[in-house]
Amino acid sequence: MIQKAPSEKNRDFWIFLIAVLLLWIKISILYKWCFHISTQSFWEAFLLEATTLGSLLGIFSLVFLSKKHRTKLCISLYFLLTAILYGNVLYYRFYIDFVTIPVLFQFKNVGGLSQSTMELIKFYDVFLFLDCFVLILLAKQQVLKQYTLSIRKKVVQSTICFTVIVPIVVSCFYHSGFWNQSYDKELIVKSLGLYSYHLFDVFQNSKSSMKSVLADSSEVEEIASYVKKKQQSDTVPEYHGIASGKNVIVIFLESTQGFVMDREIDGQEVTPYLNQLKKESLYFPNFYHQTAQGKTSDAEFILDNSLYPLSGGSVFVRKTNNHFVSLPKILKEQNYYSASFHGNDAFFWNRKVAYESFGYDRFFSKEDFEVTEENSINYGLKDIEFFQQSIPYLSELPEPYYAKFLTLTNHFPYLLDPEDRWISEPDTDQGMVNRYFTTVRYEDEAIKTFFNEIKGSEIYDNSIFVLFGDHYGISKSYYEALGKVLGHEISPNDDMELQKVPLLIHIPGMEGKEITTVGGQIDLRATILDLLGVSESDGALSFGKSLLMEDPNRFVAFRDGSFTTNQYSYIDHTCYAKETGKKVKRNYCSPYFSAVQQELNDSDKIIYGDLLRFLD
Numbered sequence: 001m002i003q004k005a006p007s008e009k010n011r012d013f014w015i016f017l018i019a020v021l022l023l024w025i026k027i028s029i030l031y032k033w034c035f036h037i038s039t040q041s042f043w044e045a046f047l048l049e050a051t052t053l054g055s056l057l058g059i060f061s062l063v064f065l066s067k068k069h070r071t072k073l074c075i076s077l078y079f080l081l082t083a084i085l086y087g088n089v090l091y092y093r094f095y096i097d098f099v100t101i102p103v104l105f106q107f108k109n110v111g112g113l114s115q116s117t118m119e120l121i122k123f124y125d126v127f128l129f130l131d132c133f134v135l136i137l138l139a140k141q142q143v144l145k146q147y148t149l150s151i152r153k154k155v156v157q158s159t160i161c162f163t164v165i166v167p168i169v170v171s172c173f174y175h176s177g178f179w180n181q182s183y184d185k186e187l188i189v190k191s192l193g194l195y196s197y198h199l200f201d202v203f204q205n206s207k208s209s210m211k212s213v214l215a216d217s218s219e220v221e222e223i224a225s226y227v228k229k230k231q232q233s234d235t236v237p238e239y240h241g242i243a244s245g246k247n248v249i250v251i252f253l254e255s256t257q258g259f260v261m262d263r264e265i266d267g268q269e270v271t272p273y274l275n276q277l278k279k280e281s282l283y284f285p286n287f288y289h290q291t292a293q294g295k296t297s298d299a300e301f302i303l304d305n306s307l308y309p310l311s312g313g314s315v316f317v318r319k320t321n322n323h324f325v326s327l328p329k330i331l332k333e334q335n336y337y338s339a340s341f342h343g344n345d346a347f348f349w350n351r352k353v354a355y356e357s358f359g360y361d362r363f364f365s366k367e368d369f370e371v372t373e374e375n376s377i378n379y380g381l382k383d384i385e386f387f388q389q390s391i392p393y394l395s396e397l398p399e400p401y402y403a404k405f406l407t408l409t410n411h412f413p414y415l416l417d418p419e420d421r422w423i424s425e426p427d428t429d430q431g432m433v434n435r436y437f438t439t440v441r442y443e444d445e446a447i448k449t450f451f452n453e454i455k456g457s458e459i460y461d462n463s464i465f466v467l468f469g470d471h472y473g474i475s476k477s478y479y480e481a482l483g484k485v486l487g488h489e490i491s492p493n494d495d496m497e498l499q500k501v502p503l504l505i506h507i508p509g510m511e512g513k514e515i516t517t518v519g520g521q522i523d524l525r526a527t528i529l530d531l532l533g534v535s536e537s538d539g540a541l542s543f544g545k546s547l548l549m550e551d552p553n554r555f556v557a558f559r560d561g562s563f564t565t566n567q568y569s570y571i572d573h574t575c576y577a578k579e580t581g582k583k584v585k586r587n588y589c590s591p592y593f594s595a596v597q598q599e600l601n602d603s604d605k606i607i608y609g610d611l612l613r614f615l616d
Contacts, residue, residue, distance in 0.1 A: 010268045012070040014282040015139055016063065019078045022057045022131045025195060027052060027085060034089050035098075037190060038572060044190065052193035054165070059195060071139050079132055081195065086128055090192065093120045096476045097293060098185045098197065100207050100312030110122075123412050164504070201312065217614035219542070223602045224615070227541050230524070237548035239282070241533025243507055247463035248331075248400050248528060249394075251450075252299065253443060254407045255414075255473030258285065258500035259486065260440050270437055273448035274467070278504050280512045281465075284547060286566075287503035288520040291471040292559035296406065297349040299470035302521040304328065306542035308603040316354040317608060323613040325540035326358040327525050328402060334534055337361050337401040339392045343369055343381030343408050364393055377417060383409040383446030391453055399462065407446065410439040410473065430481035430536055436473055437485075451592070460508055466528060468521070469501025496562070496569040503547075505531070518566045519547045520556040539615040541606055543599050557596045565592065 010072045028049060031037045037044035059081070071212040084099075091099045142329040189197045260270045261278070269275060291298035294314030301315045302308070304326040308313065315322075328338035339362040346352040346365035355363050366380060375385040386408065394403060409416070414435035425434035447467070474482050479490040490498070505527070519527075523544040527535065530546035545551060557563045562571050568588050569576045573588035576582065606612060 055193045055196040210243045242537045243531040244533040250466045251470045252406045254410045256469035281504040281506040284503040286518045289471045289501045290520045306525040306544040317350045320353045321355045322610045328359040330537045337398045340404045342406040343386040378415045380408045383407045385449040393534040410443040414439040428481035433481040465506040468503040493576040517547045563596045
């Protein structure tokens with residue numbers, strides 16, 4: 001029964017209950033409206049809500065450890081948890097992922113707030129914070145002091161403890177595999193609730209920081225055996241050694257997805273030069289990006305080390321003190337000089353430090369270029385100016401060399417000056433999607449400028465050129481608008497196909513050929529070394545296999561545990577036939593489960609344990 005008994009304690013307890021219920025309702029709505037968490041059964045949905053309620057009760061109960069200012073502490077905590085929730089909303093809008101602790105710590109290294117962040121903020125986001133002020137108004141009302149529940153303190157404590165502990169314990173049994181699938185962040189959220197996911201993330205990162213200290217050489221042997229078996233081949237690829245001794249020039253096509261190739265907008269080609277270049281190159285139409293939260297830095301890491309990126313944060317920020325057997329170091333044994341070119345600040349993604357760790361001889365960053373307000377936009381130097389200013393530096397590098405170029409203009413939120421537009425925008429209700437095609441077209445013109453200026457020179461004749469997309473440009477959040485451009489609604493199977501990025505390997509004087517091998521960025525280093533006729537270093541553990549080698553058992557694994565093969569794709573715990581796009585029985589995908597999980601886990605062991613130091 002409710003009875004009148006004015007008391008400050010009454011108000012504290014009511015504010016505690018209201019705060020828990022308001023935030024529970026808000027996050028439950030966002031689970032469906034923003035995060036699109038799919039629950040497969042009533043019990044899965046119930047456990048998600050129960051674990052979320054339990055975690056909120058546990059967190060807000062901490063205010064009662066204090067004897068004073070409980071209401072103020074409760075309101076402050078409410079603002080903090082709402083801010084964490086909003087941070088996840090902003091991050092999820094583009095990356096379709098949940099924020100991790102490493103991402104928060106690398107905030108300074110990736111450039112902080114920018115136009116990209118501002119693009120994600122919506123006018124209606126203010127409604128996420130209105131309840132905070134409702135809570136303040138309620139706290140000021142005298143009415144909450146007048147009513148209390150005639151329930152014993154021990155009963156309240158027991159009820160809260162039961163609500164906090166039991167759902168999490170039950171959920172851990174229901175989702176028993178999530179402990180070994182820390183790369184699947186949605187599964188962890190479904191198992192523990194969003195806020196407990198963040199606590200689990202703190203625990204995982206604390207544990208991973210100790211792995212390097214506790215690691216020993218015995219951990220490497222089993223991984224080395226698996227890698228050696230995977231890379232075995234009975235045949236020598238057709239193009240093995242065809243580019244022996246040549247310079248290697250790699251061009252990262254920023255945010256460029258495979259669907260832009262051969263696509264037209266109002267009768268105008270989006271990538272006219274790349275369309276022509278692929279006819280004179282080895283072209284891989286079934287090549288996938290495998291990046292995670294590190295985006296371009298992940299693509300660089302995968303290329304140079306043939307390891308998977310971390311599920312949270314970037315190796316460039318978190319693990320630069322590790323020992324790496326990177327592509328620059330392997331090529332150094334063949335007397336190659338290594339350089340990277342980037343029209344942005346050297347500290348962006350902590351590149352200066354990471355490159356030193358990987359063994360690069362030179363990093364040409366923003367300070368090496370003439371950057372003005374007129375020739376830069378968004379994240380740095382425009383691509384055409386970038387290539388034009390880079391060519392003199394390139395011509396002075398000692399040969400043979402490995403040179404890497406990171407383009408910038410085609411970067412979210414895809415801003416472009418009017419004079420740089422070579423194509424009209426498609427007509428969708430998403431300006432970001434419309435702008436994307438204009439910046440891809442500009443990037444294509446920049447690639448054309450680069451090749452036109454070096455053709456006929458020793459740079460062109462003595463080099464091979466590797467051009468590939470580093471990661472997706474349009475995320476799931478914008479699929480409705482993208483579907484209008486593509487001419488069909490985007491299904492889960494289509495989503496997997498949209499992770500394809502262009503890969504062209506141009507070797508002057510060699511005829512073009514389309515190679516339909518299903519592969520990913522993890523295979524790119526092995527492919528380059530294959531063309532050069534160079535073997536992997538004995539101290540390396542590479543999960544990639546040359547795309548020029550035949551292997552019917554190939555799969556492409558992604559950081560969230562999904563994967564694709566030449567016939568099937570495994571997405572959100574569902575198996576799809578690629579040819580029809582329809583769901584099929586799980587057993588068509590199950591033969592790959594063990595290998596995918598092993599590779600992701602073994603790669604993490606190598607990185608967190610710094611295991612390559614034992615093979616030096």
